[in-house]
Amino acid sequence: MTALLSVRDLHCSFETTRGTVHAVRGVSLDLAPGETLALVGESGCGKTTLARCILGLQKPDSGEIRLGGDNLVGLSRREARRYRPRMQCVFQDPFSSLNPRRRVEDLIREPLDVQGIGTPAERRRKTSELMERVGLRPDWGRRFPHEFSGGQRQRIGIARALSLRPSVLICDEPVSALDVSVQAQIINLLWELQRDMGLSYLFITHDLMLVENFADRVAMMYQGRIVEEGPAQEIWRNPQHAFTQSLIDAIPIPDPNVPMGSGRAAFSA
Amino acid sequence: MSFARALLRNWTMALGIVLLAAVFLMALTANFVFPGDPYDMVGPPLMWPGEYEGALLGTDSLGRDIAAGIFYGSRVSLLVGFSSVAVAMIVGVLVGAFAGFYGGWVDDVLMRVTELFQTIPQFMLAIVVVAVLGPSIGVIIVSLAIVSWPAVARLVRGEFLVLRDRAYVHGCIVAGMGDLRIIFRQILPNAAPVIIVMSTILVATAILMESALSFLGFGDPNVLTWGTMIGMGRSQLRDAWYIIAIPGVALLLTALALNLVGEGLNDLLNPRLRQRKA
Amino acid sequence: MAAPLLEIDDLRVGIRSNAAAEILRGVSLTIERGETLAVVGESGCGKSLTSLSVMGLLPDGLEKRGGTIRFEGAILPITDNEAMRRIRGRRIGMVFQEPMAALNPVFTIGDQVAEVILEHEAVSRADAMARVVDLLARVGLPDPAQIAREHPHRLSGGQRQRVVIAMALACRPDLLIADEPTTALDVTVQAQIMRLLQELQRDLGIAILLITHNLGLVAQVADRVAVMYAGRKVEEAATAGLFAAPQHPYTRGLLAATPRPGRRRAGEPPLTEIPGVVPSVTELLSGCRFRPRCAFAGDVCASVDPAFGGRVACHFPQTVELVPGVVT
Numbered sequence: 062m063t064a065l066l067s068v069r070d071l072h073c074s075f076e077t078t079r080g081t082v083h084a085v086r087g088v089s090l091d092l093a094p095g096e097t098l099a100l101v102g103e104s105g106c107g108k109t110t111l112a113r114c115i116l117g118l119q120k121p122d123s124g125e126i127r128l129g130g131d132n133l134v135g136l137s138r139r140e141a142r143r144y145r146p147r148m149q150c151v152f153q154d155p156f157s158s159l160n161p162r163r164r165v166e167d168l169i170r171e172p173l174d175v176q177g178i179g180t181p182a183e184r185r186r187k188t189s190e191l192m193e194r195v196g197l198r199p200d201w202g203r204r205f206p207h208e209f210s211g212g213q214r215q216r217i218g219i220a221r222a223l224s225l226r227p228s229v230l231i232c233d234e235p236v237s238a239l240d241v242s243v244q245a246q247i248i249n250l251l252w253e254l255q256r257d258m259g260l261s262y263l264f265i266t267h268d269l270m271l272v273e274n275f276a277d278r279v280a281m282m283y284q285g286r287i288v289e290e291g292p293a294q295e296i297w298r299n300p301q302h303a304f305t306q307s308l309i310d311a312i313p314i315p316d317p318n319v320p321m322g323s324g325r326a327a328f329s330a
Numbered sequence: 331m332s333f334a335r336a337l338l339r340n341w342t343m344a345l346g347i348v349l350l351a352a353v354f355l356m357a358l359t360a361n362f363v364f365p366g367d368p369y370d371m372v373g374p375p376l377m378w379p380g381e382y383e384g385a386l387l388g389t390d391s392l393g394r395d396i397a398a399g400i401f402y403g404s405r406v407s408l409l410v411g412f413s414s415v416a417v418a419m420i421v422g423v424l425v426g427a428f429a430g431f432y433g434g435w436v437d438d439v440l441m442r443v444t445e446l447f448q449t450i451p452q453f454m455l456a457i458v459v460v461a462v463l464g465p466s467i468g469v470i471i472v473s474l475a476i477v478s479w480p481a482v483a484r485l486v487r488g489e490f491l492v493l494r495d496r497a498y499v500h501g502c503i504v505a506g507m508g509d510l511r512i513i514f515r516q517i518l519p520n521a522a523p524v525i526i527v528m529s530t531i532l533v534a535t536a537i538l539m540e541s542a543l544s545f546l547g548f549g550d551p552n553v554l555t556w557g558t559m560i561g562m563g564r565s566q567l568r569d570a571w572y573i574i575a576i577p578g579v580a581l582l583l584t585a586l587a588l589n590l591v592g593e594g595l596n597d598l599l600n601p602r603l604r605q606r607k608a
Numbered sequence: 609m610a611a612p613l614l615e616i617d618d619l620r621v622g623i624r625s626n627a628a629a630e631i632l633r634g635v636s637l638t639i640e641r642g643e644t645l646a647v648v649g650e651s652g653c654g655k656s657l658t659s660l661s662v663m664g665l666l667p668d669g670l671e672k673r674g675g676t677i678r679f680e681g682a683i684l685p686i687t688d689n690e691a692m693r694r695i696r697g698r699r700i701g702m703v704f705q706e707p708m709a710a711l712n713p714v715f716t717i718g719d720q721v722a723e724v725i726l727e728h729e730a731v732s733r734a735d736a737m738a739r740v741v742d743l744l745a746r747v748g749l750p751d752p753a754q755i756a757r758e759h760p761h762r763l764s765g766g767q768r769q770r771v772v773i774a775m776a777l778a779c780r781p782d783l784l785i786a787d788e789p790t791t792a793l794d795v796t797v798q799a800q801i802m803r804l805l806q807e808l809q810r811d812l813g814i815a816i817l818l819i820t821h822n823l824g825l826v827a828q829v830a831d832r833v834a835v836m837y838a839g840r841k842v843e844e845a846a847t848a849g850l851f852a853a854p855q856h857p858y859t860r861g862l863l864a865a866t867p868r869p870g871r872r873r874a875g876e877p878p879l880t881e882i883p884g885v886v887p888s889v890t891e892l893l894s895g896c897r898f899r900p901r902c903a904f905a906g907d908v909c910a911s912v913d914p915a916f917g918g919r920v921a922c923h924f925p926q927t928v929e930l931v932p933g934v935v936t
Contacts, residue, residue: 103794104765116504138509145506158497162519172505210885218501225505240650240886241821245865245879252878269795270824274867274878297869311799313824315866317848321806321828322799327869 063130064091065261066115066148066229071124073107073114084110085121086285092229095255097262099276099293101269101308107285108265112233115263116150117141128229146176146225153234155214159206165192165217166202172224191220195250212243219250223258233265248275269312273297273328281305297328343594349587353580356404364398368554372398376570390573391566396559400580403556407584410467411537414474415529421475422482423525427513429483430490441487444480452477456539460548467550470543474536485528489521523599530592534585541581556581611681613815614639614662614783619675621657621666629889630673632657633839636916637817639783644809644816646830646847648823648862652886653836655819659785662817663696679783698728701776705788707768710775711760717744717771718756724778743774748804766797770804777808784808787819802829823866827851835859838887838897843920855925857902858882896923 073085084107092098102108113119115126117133126133128144136144149172152158159168166188173184189199195216206214215235222230232251236244252275254260264276272279272293279296281289281304289302300306312324319327366372371393372384379388379396387397429440447455459473493499494517502512543549544557556577563573614637621632632654639645647655660666662677664685677684679699685692696702704710712720721743722736731739737756744752747770760768769789776784786805790798806829809816818830826833827847834844835856843856854860864880872878884901887893896902899909904924914921 103796116500118500118503142506145504148504150501150504152497152501154497158501160498160502160516160520163516171502171507175502175505175507175511212885221501221505241823241862242650242865242882243885245881246883248879249877249881267794268867270867270869273869274872294872307796311796313795313799313802313822313828315823315827315851315863315868317827317851319827321803 064127065094065129066092066263067125067127068111068115069125069127071111071114071126072122073110073119074122075110075119084285085114087124088282088285088287090280090287090290092261092263094228094261095259096277097255097264097275099264099266099272099279100282101266101272101279102282103267103308106282108282109233111282112150112231112263112265116148116231146172147227148229148231149222149225149227150231150233151215151218151222151235154238155211155218156206158218159214159221161206163205164202165197165204165206165209168206168217169202169220169224172221176225178225187224191224194223194254195220196246210243211239212246215239215247216250219247219254223254226258227260229261229263231263231265234267235264236271237266237268244271251275269308270314281308299329300325340594340597342590343598346587346590346594349583350591353404353408353584353587356401357408360398360401360405364395364401366398368398368402369394376566378570379572379576387576388572390559390563391570396573396576399554399559400556400577402554403559403577404580404584406467406550406553406555407537407540407581410471410474410540411533414471414536414540415478415532417471417475418478418482418532419525419529422479423486423518425479426483426486426488427490427518430487431494431509431513431517433491437487440483444483447476447480448484453539453542456543457546457548460543465548465550467553470540470548470550473543474539477539478532478536481532482525482528485524486521489524490517493517493520523595526599527592527596530588530595534588534592537588538581538585611678612638613641613680614817615676615678616658616662617676617678619658619661619677620673621654621661621670622673623889624669624671626890628892631670631839631889632661634675635836635839635841636675637834637841639815639817641782641815642809642813643831644818644829646818646820646826646833647836648820648826648833649836650821650862650886652838652889654839655836656787658836659702659787659817659819662785663700663702664692694728697724697781698779699781700783700785701779701781703769703772703776703784703786703789705791707765707772707792708760710772711768713760715759716756717758717760717763721756721771721775721778724775728779739778740774743778744771746808747771747774747777748800749774764797765793766800769793769797769801773801773804773808777812777814780812781814783815783817785817785819788821789818790825791820791822798825805829823863835862839889840897840921841916842898842922844916845919853927855920855927856898856922857904857924857926858898860926861901896921 068088068090071085071088074081074083088111100108110119114121121134124134128147133141133144169191170184170188173179173187179187192199192202197213197216206217209217236247239247255262266272276293278291279293280287281302283304289296289305296305297309300309306325309328310322310324314324314327372395373382373389373393375389375391375393377385377389379386382389385395385397390396425440425444429437456473456477459476460469463469499512499516502516541555541557544555545561547561549555549558559577560574566573616635616637619632619635620630623629635654635658637645647658649655661672662684666672679695718737718740721740725731725736725739740756741752744755749755749767749770790801793801802825805816808814820826830847832844833847833850834841835858836842837858843859854863861882865882867879882901887897895910895913899905904926906924908923914923
């Protein structure tokens with residue numbers, strides 16, 4: 062099976078006030094159609110920079126990012142626009158990821174307007190369909206983002222991302238700002254959407270427990286490199302790299318019978 | 331509804347709006363209340379307020395009606411204040427938005443130019459422009475716009491630097507939105523509150539500077555302004571101080587009103603003070 | 609029997625501008641010497657507000673509407689500012705979520721920790737500094753003498769949180785309030801900080817009030833757990849009992865919604881969700897505030913807010929064991 066999204070030997074560095082940061086150091090990964098690949102790492106490991114490169118928000122130094130065979134690296138912003146509909150994103154912060162001055166229906170419809178898809182009437186119909194699909198009442202369309210809870214805002218963000226019918230969704234910590242009960246709602250929604258629409262997810266997170274419950278494959282990122290990669294269940298049961306092992310050990314397992322620092326035991330049982 | 335309630339709570343802003351409305355009313359009704367030319371002599375010179383029936387606020391050394399001067403002067407003040415700031419806004423917002431959004435060399439070039447204008451003392455620059463191009467209302471508006479836009483540009487740039495890194499802007503880029511659309515339809519509305527607040531303060535400053543220009547004799551000789559009136563009353567300061575005091579108070583109240591409105595708008599539009607639903 | 613270390617009884621806190629809006633609606637908690645009580649709940653449940661009330665640090669716009677807080681039998685907050693200050697910092701230490709916000713960026717670490725000691729004890733500056741270095745070593749910081757000379761921005765997030773813990777411990781308090789102490793930290797650092805807190809508790813006999821949303825942490829460090837929902841304690845039990853057989857539908861929902869090892873089934877949604885959202889403080893809702901989201905709610909739930917009866921505040925407490933097949 063050919064990969065939908067494939068990254069080859071990607072390097073990215075940027076200048077800060079404290080000098081050059083080499084955030085991504087030769088990363089390669091493949092995302093197959095309909096699968097969830099979790100990109101896991103601690104803060105500063107380069108996972109967010111990698112996501113920004115894939116989304117075209119940051120210029121990589123070298124390497125390839127192929128979407129359905131076409132290399133996106135080196136394209137001008139105008140050329141890249143053609144590929145935009147196929148890859149969309151969901152952000153972490155449900156408060157800063159929606160323009161506070163636009164109404165919900167405008168937010169969801171905007172990508173369709175930009176890409177000039179359908180007649181205005183069709184776009185409006187599509188917008189209410191999308192709202193229903195993600196569990197929002199279509200008559201809420203005239204409201205502003207601040208009138209919604211964090212979980213509902215994340216649903217708005219997902220509806221907006223889905224409006225262009227992408228095949229790849231980059232999810233950057235989409236539930237880490239949400240409460241546990243709401244997090245479950247959003248994760249289940251993403252799971253359902255994947256089942257019904259065949260979406261592929263690149264799921265960026267630091268929450269290892271969630272990954273075990275949600276992802277098909279996992280790529281562990283450490284200091285700008287992928288240090289271990291494989292099927293989620295396998296990695297959790299038998300982590301090879303020392304970094305993965307220490308990470309899994311450190312997970313606080315919600316079970317009083319599992320002592321602190323022995324996360325691996327909980328998974329291999 | 332909530333706007334009206336906020337207004338009631340914020341009485342200083344309400345006062346500012348009332349004062350400002352009064353100035354606008356004077357400007358609009360000047361023709362009807364004082365049909366003649368404000369430069370015309372209407373009575374004996376140097377009549378104190380209340381002393382002469384034909385001129386309630388008295389007359390100056392040439393027998394001109396001070397009340398008429400105040401009414402006609404308000405037109406010039408408002409016209410110059412608002413037009414110059416409008417021009418400054420257009421230039422400043424464009425420069426600031428592009429510098430802040432694109433960063434890099436665009437930012438460097440635009441900001442060096444902005445700083446160049448800021449290094450020259452504002453009032454001196456305005457005088458030079460008027461002296462070179464000749465004193466007329468149009469030139470005065472241009473000169474005040476030239477000295478006002480750098481402050482707008484810097485403010486807008488600062489806002490854009492912060493807002494361009496918001497996740498929703500990234501979302502727009504990923505959706506394939508063009509730069510101009512992102513700048514003007516996505517980011518600018520979010521920067522609008524601070525820009526609006528600043529514009530009211532700038533109008534007050536521009537009105538004061540116009541009066542100062544007129545006071546020094548750089549004003550348009552064809553129109554009567556508050557600054558001209560103060561300038562001409564200077565020689566009678568000891569025996570007829572009201573000639574200066576009345577336009578001075580008008581100027582003071584107008585500037586005060588604009589500042590009160592600006593402060594009020596700041597409280598009203600400040601997103602930090604607005605409740606965000608948890 | 610001696611009085612408990614901290615006793616909160618029927619604490620009520622409301623919004624000053626809105627007489628109907630209550631954020632804490634009668635919270636009662638007790639902490640004995642040397643134990644760890646975890647208070648868990650989702651945002652807006654009032655868990656952080658409870659700890660701020662203990663310290664007498666209610667945010668602007670909120671007011672205490674009733675209830676008492678006793679520390680070793682004495683009622684808090686003590687109106688005498690001087691006496692309250694002696695309790696804050698000296699008898700009760702506090703650790704916050706954001707270590708950077710708790711440290712002053714312009715002073716060195718050593719100065720800041722020494723300041724706490726000098727504030728509460730009559731010792732010389734040199735003695736205080738010597739104790740600072742001991743403290744920094746005690747919280748596991750390498751080369752403490754060097755760290756004492758650094759400014760906060762030079763340290764990592766985990767190191768900063770260790771410094772904050774050192775400050776909280778500076779005067780050997782009896783109670784440590786830790787409000788989401790590891791939420792801003794990476795998981796490996798989180799484990800180190802939690803281990804440190806456990807060690808300190810064992811060695812120094814400090815009681816810990818752990819406020820968190822992370823059920824994993826609770827399972828691993830708490831002796832007892834109080835679950836809060838919409839301003840009330842809905843369930844309280846010893847940790848093992850709560851996790852094995854939660855009785856309140858909300859506790860059950862929360863545990864079911866929490867990712868855990870080996871619960872994944874092919875073709876089924878990955879997590880079990882609690883439908884609906886937490887009601888806002890101003891929402892008028894009769895009876896039990898969890899009712900709209902509850903699968904077990906009956907008619908009585910709409911009219912009568914259930915009282916807390918020893919273990920749980922619910923008309924229909926559940927007794928069946930939770931989710932069969934969970935790895936234990």
